[in-house]
Amino acid sequence: MRTTTRSGAGSAGQPVAVLVLPSSGRGPVPSPELGTDEVVKNPRLARWRVPLLPYTPEEFDAIPGPSVRYFGIVGEFARDLVRRGRILPWLAGDEARWRPVLTGADARRFRELAVAMPPVCRAVQEGAGQEEGRSGKVLLGALTELVDAAARRGFPERLIGAYRPGRKAALADRWLLALTDADPRLDEVEPDEAAALTAALTAWFAAARGLGGPVRVEFRLVEPVGDGDWRVEFGLCSAEEPDVRVPASRVWAGADFPGAPDPERVLRAGLNRAVRLYPDLDRALREPRPTGMRVDTRGAFAFLRHSAPLLEAAGYGVRLPPWVGRTRLGLKMTTRSRPGPPNMGLRETVDFRMDLAVGDQVIGEAELAELARLKVPLVRVRGSWVELDDRQLKAALRAVEDRRVTERTVGDVIREVVLGGAEELPLVEVDADGLLGDLLSGETERRLRPVPTPPTLDGALRPYQERGLAWLAFLSGLGLGGILADDMGLGKTITTLSLLLAEREDGARPPATLLVCPMSLINNWQKEAARFAPSLRLYIHHGASRHRDEDLASAVAAADLVVTTYGTALRDLGALARQGWERVVCDEAQAIKNSAARQAQAVRQIRARTKLALTGTPVENHLAELWSIMEFCNPGLLGPARAFRYRYQEPIETRRDENAMSALRRATGPFVLRRLKTDKTIISDLPDKQEMKVWCTLTPEQARLYQAVVAEMMGRIEGSDGIERRGNVLAAMTRLKQVCNHPAHLLKDGSRLDGRSGKLARLEELAEEIVEEGDKALVFTQYAEFGTMLQPYLEARLDRPVLWLHGGLSKRRRDELVDRFQGDDEPMIFLLSLRAAGTGLNLTAANHVIHVDRWWNPAVENQATDRAFRIGQTRNVQVRKFICVGTLEERVDEMIERKLALADSVVGTGEDWLADLSADQLRDLFRLGPEAVR
Incomplete structure (x- = not known):
C-alpha cells in the first residue's frame, strides 16, 4: 500500500490501476492482515493509482489474503456451474467465450456471494466518476472468466472433430471450434455475421435466463x-x-x-x-x-x-397436493401381554401381529390383495392417495406372510423394533401394552413413578436422580441392560449406589454386583460408597494382594459390590466369569467402545442377570462404539455389527441420513437414559458453563518452522500410500500442533521458552489474571512432554503453585495432588495430561478450564471440562479453547463445528478421519494464512 500515489504511474511500462481505498491524511490505511498497530479513527475513501505486480505462486512465497480466498470460493462456484451444465456459449467481440446461466438456487447463491464480497475486491475503478458498490458487476465479471477457464479445461476434446474450419469458413463454425481452443480469439470477424450470431445467442441466453x-x-x-x-x-x-x-x-x-x-x-x-x-x-x-x-x-x-x-x-x-410426503406408508406392530403376573424377560412370549398401515389406517388382507392386483404406483386408500411402488408392495406382501406368526418372544419383538422394518417399508407404529409398552413407548422415564431415596442412603437424591433410579430398577426388573449416559457430574455414581441399596431393602440379599472401571476411579468409588452407602459391603479386587480361587469366591459371596479395573478383569477373566453376579457395571464405558479390543471382549464374557454401562459419552469417535456398548448391555439386540453398519452407521456418518438417525434413536431410546447439565429442567442449581475460543497468533519463528514442516511432510505424504501415508499425515498434524504450542516442543532442544510462542504468551496472561482474581484453573494438554516444560516455567512466572498430573504418577501421588488442589485455598494452576486426567476426577475447586492444545474430539474435551463443571460446582465455569489462527488448528476447528451439526450422538471423530483427505485437501488444511503471524 505504501507504493500508491495520487497521480502519475508506476515505473516505465508498469501497468497501474485506480483503487478506492480507506485513507488517512498520510495515505491508504494498511490492510488489517498486515498486523500493524496503526489505527485510523475516521478513514475516508480516496482514489489512488497503484502499480500492478503480476506474479505466480511458484515465483513468490505468498500468503493469500481475504480477497484471494474469496475468489477461491467463487472459483468453486464456477466449477460447480460447469459440472452441472449451467453455462452457455457466447460471442464477446472477437472472442468465443462461455458464460454462466444463473437461475433459481444459483441466482440466490450469486446474490449471497455479492453481499459477502470483501470491499477490496471492488476497489478497482475503471474510470472516473463511476459509482461505488459494484459487487454484482465485479462478481459477474470474475465468475464469467472463471467459468470460461473451467469449461475449456473440462472439455476432453474439441467440439468439432475431423473437420477443422479455415480462416475463410463461416463464423459460426470457427466460433464453435474456438470454444474449446486454448486461444478464444477469432480472426477477420465480419460485422454482419457477428450480429447474426450474437442475436441468436442472445435469444438463447435470454430464454434460459428467463427462469431467474x-x-x-x-x-x-x-x-x-x-x-x-x-x-x-x-x-x-x-x-x-x-x-x-x-x-x-x-x-x-x-x-x-x-x-x-x-x-x-x-x-x-x-x-x-x-x-x-x-x-x-x-x-x-x-x-x-x-x-x-x-x-x-x-x-x-x-x-x-x-x-x-x-x-x-x-x-x-x-x-403438489398437500398429502405428498406426509401420508406415511409402513408397518404397524401390535403386541399383547399374556395373562399372568406382570413379568417380562427377553424370553417371555407375547401375542404378535404385523399390519400394513397408511397414516393411522390399517390395510386389510383383501385390500392389500387388490392393490397387488392393480399394480399401480398411486392408489387411493381410505380416501388418501399413497405412493406404492413395486418394492413396497413386495415388502407388504411379506408382512402378510408374517401374520401367520401369532406369538413372539420379547427379545424378538425388541429386535424387530430395532431393525425398524424394511428400508422400503419402515416400521411406523408400535402398539404394545404392559411392561413392554412402557419400554417401547420412548417415554419410559416420564411414565415411571420416581423411586424415593432409599432410607439407607446417607444423602438425598435429586428429582432427576430418583427418576434415573426408577429407570434402572425398571430395566433390571425386566432382566434388560441399559446405558446411563447422563452428563459428567450429574451423579451416575450415587444413582448406581442407590440402586444397590434399593435392592437390599427389607433384608434382601441379591448376589453381588461387579463394577469394572479405570484404575484412576477405584479410589473415587471407594470414597463415594463409604460416604453415601456405608451399609454396602465393598471388596476391591485389584493389586498384588487381591484374592484368588476359593478366597475370591468367599470375598464375592460376602460382598454387595466388587470393584475391579479393566486390566484386572482381563487378567482374571476365568476366575471372575465363574462367579454368580447379579449385574456387571462398566464405568467410563467408553473403555469398551472398541468391540474387538481384548478388554471389551473380556467384560462381555462375564455373565450376569443384567448389565449396566455408565458413560457421559456413549459415542466418542464412531457409531460402532455405541454398538459395542449396547452389545455388552444387551447381547444381540442391535443385530450383527455388519448389519448395524449398513443400517445405521454408514447412512448417518457418510450421508447424514435423517431417517436413519430417527430410526437409531427409536431403536436405542428405551435402553439409553441421557440427561444434560445444561437442561434447566433437569438441574436448575448448577452454574452456567461459558465456552469461548481464544485466538492466538504465531511468532515469526513459529511461522518459519510451520512452513518448513508443511514442505517436508507434504513431500513425504505425496510419496507414500496406504498405511505409510496415513502415518505420515498423522505425524504431520502432530508436528504442526507442536509448532503451534512452542518451537521448543517440536525441536526438543531444551531451549528457552520466553518470547517464542504466541500461545504461551496468551496462556501466561490468562494464568496471571486468574490467580490475581483468587481463582483456580485446570490447564489441559494432550502432550505430557509439553506439560513437563510448562510446569516449572509457569510456576516461576506466577510465583504460585502449578501442579502437574500425568500418566507417570502413582495413584497415591495423584490423590495427593487432587486433595491439595481441592482443599488448599491458595489460587493455583493445575496442569493435567488430557489422556491421564480427562475422566474420573472431581476438581470443582476450579472455575476456569483451558484447553491449551486440542484433541479434536469434542466428546473427550467435554469429559475433561466436566472435571470442573459438575455437581458441587458453585461458580460459573469459563472454558477456553486455544486456537492458532491461519493454521490447521483453525481449519480443523471449522470442520468439527460443521460435524457438530450432525447430532450430539455422532460428533467427535478423533484425528484419524483427517488421514484420508486428498493431497490437495491436506495442502489447504496445512497452509499458513496471513493472519497467523503477529
Whole structure:
C-alpha cells in the first residue's frame, strides 16, 4: 500500500490501476492482515493509482489474503456451474467465450456471494466518476472468466472433430471450434455475421435466463375428483411470493401479472423450455393456448417422482397436493401381554401381529390383495392417495406372510423394533401394552413413578436422580441392560449406589454386583460408597494382594459390590466369569467402545442377570462404539455389527441420513437414559458453563518452522500410500500442533521458552489474571512432554503453585495432588495430561478450564471440562479453547463445528478421519494464512 500515489504511474511500462481505498491524511490505511498497530479513527475513501505486480505462486512465497480466498470460493462456484451444465456459449467481440446461466438456487447463491464480497475486491475503478458498490458487476465479471477457464479445461476434446474450419469458413463454425481452443480469439470477424450470431445467442441466453426473473412458470398437479383423471395445470407465479399466482387460462385471457410486461410471452417461452425436462408436455403444446394436460395415474406418478424435481431444480414453480410426503406408508406392530403376573424377560412370549398401515389406517388382507392386483404406483386408500411402488408392495406382501406368526418372544419383538422394518417399508407404529409398552413407548422415564431415596442412603437424591433410579430398577426388573449416559457430574455414581441399596431393602440379599472401571476411579468409588452407602459391603479386587480361587469366591459371596479395573478383569477373566453376579457395571464405558479390543471382549464374557454401562459419552469417535456398548448391555439386540453398519452407521456418518438417525434413536431410546447439565429442567442449581475460543497468533519463528514442516511432510505424504501415508499425515498434524504450542516442543532442544510462542504468551496472561482474581484453573494438554516444560516455567512466572498430573504418577501421588488442589485455598494452576486426567476426577475447586492444545474430539474435551463443571460446582465455569489462527488448528476447528451439526450422538471423530483427505485437501488444511503471524 505504501507504493500508491495520487497521480502519475508506476515505473516505465508498469501497468497501474485506480483503487478506492480507506485513507488517512498520510495515505491508504494498511490492510488489517498486515498486523500493524496503526489505527485510523475516521478513514475516508480516496482514489489512488497503484502499480500492478503480476506474479505466480511458484515465483513468490505468498500468503493469500481475504480477497484471494474469496475468489477461491467463487472459483468453486464456477466449477460447480460447469459440472452441472449451467453455462452457455457466447460471442464477446472477437472472442468465443462461455458464460454462466444463473437461475433459481444459483441466482440466490450469486446474490449471497455479492453481499459477502470483501470491499477490496471492488476497489478497482475503471474510470472516473463511476459509482461505488459494484459487487454484482465485479462478481459477474470474475465468475464469467472463471467459468470460461473451467469449461475449456473440462472439455476432453474439441467440439468439432475431423473437420477443422479455415480462416475463410463461416463464423459460426470457427466460433464453435474456438470454444474449446486454448486461444478464444477469432480472426477477420465480419460485422454482419457477428450480429447474426450474437442475436441468436442472445435469444438463447435470454430464454434460459428467463427462469431467474421475478415471474416464473408454474406446474400444479391436481388429484382427480371421483373417477376422473389427474391434471397438470399451468400458470405463472411470483419467484419471491409463490402464493401470488395466475392460472394459464387467465393469462391467455389477457390478465396482468406484477413484474411481467408480457405475461403471455413469459408463459409460452417457459412452457417451450420445459419440454426437455418434462417430455410429456409436448402433447399440451400442440394447442395454441395450453392451460394444462390430463394424465393417467402412471403419468401422475412419473411427474411426481421424476419431472417435478427436475423442473423445481431448474427454477420453475411446482405445486403438489398437500398429502405428498406426509401420508406415511409402513408397518404397524401390535403386541399383547399374556395373562399372568406382570413379568417380562427377553424370553417371555407375547401375542404378535404385523399390519400394513397408511397414516393411522390399517390395510386389510383383501385390500392389500387388490392393490397387488392393480399394480399401480398411486392408489387411493381410505380416501388418501399413497405412493406404492413395486418394492413396497413386495415388502407388504411379506408382512402378510408374517401374520401367520401369532406369538413372539420379547427379545424378538425388541429386535424387530430395532431393525425398524424394511428400508422400503419402515416400521411406523408400535402398539404394545404392559411392561413392554412402557419400554417401547420412548417415554419410559416420564411414565415411571420416581423411586424415593432409599432410607439407607446417607444423602438425598435429586428429582432427576430418583427418576434415573426408577429407570434402572425398571430395566433390571425386566432382566434388560441399559446405558446411563447422563452428563459428567450429574451423579451416575450415587444413582448406581442407590440402586444397590434399593435392592437390599427389607433384608434382601441379591448376589453381588461387579463394577469394572479405570484404575484412576477405584479410589473415587471407594470414597463415594463409604460416604453415601456405608451399609454396602465393598471388596476391591485389584493389586498384588487381591484374592484368588476359593478366597475370591468367599470375598464375592460376602460382598454387595466388587470393584475391579479393566486390566484386572482381563487378567482374571476365568476366575471372575465363574462367579454368580447379579449385574456387571462398566464405568467410563467408553473403555469398551472398541468391540474387538481384548478388554471389551473380556467384560462381555462375564455373565450376569443384567448389565449396566455408565458413560457421559456413549459415542466418542464412531457409531460402532455405541454398538459395542449396547452389545455388552444387551447381547444381540442391535443385530450383527455388519448389519448395524449398513443400517445405521454408514447412512448417518457418510450421508447424514435423517431417517436413519430417527430410526437409531427409536431403536436405542428405551435402553439409553441421557440427561444434560445444561437442561434447566433437569438441574436448575448448577452454574452456567461459558465456552469461548481464544485466538492466538504465531511468532515469526513459529511461522518459519510451520512452513518448513508443511514442505517436508507434504513431500513425504505425496510419496507414500496406504498405511505409510496415513502415518505420515498423522505425524504431520502432530508436528504442526507442536509448532503451534512452542518451537521448543517440536525441536526438543531444551531451549528457552520466553518470547517464542504466541500461545504461551496468551496462556501466561490468562494464568496471571486468574490467580490475581483468587481463582483456580485446570490447564489441559494432550502432550505430557509439553506439560513437563510448562510446569516449572509457569510456576516461576506466577510465583504460585502449578501442579502437574500425568500418566507417570502413582495413584497415591495423584490423590495427593487432587486433595491439595481441592482443599488448599491458595489460587493455583493445575496442569493435567488430557489422556491421564480427562475422566474420573472431581476438581470443582476450579472455575476456569483451558484447553491449551486440542484433541479434536469434542466428546473427550467435554469429559475433561466436566472435571470442573459438575455437581458441587458453585461458580460459573469459563472454558477456553486455544486456537492458532491461519493454521490447521483453525481449519480443523471449522470442520468439527460443521460435524457438530450432525447430532450430539455422532460428533467427535478423533484425528484419524483427517488421514484420508486428498493431497490437495491436506495442502489447504496445512497452509499458513496471513493472519497467523503477529
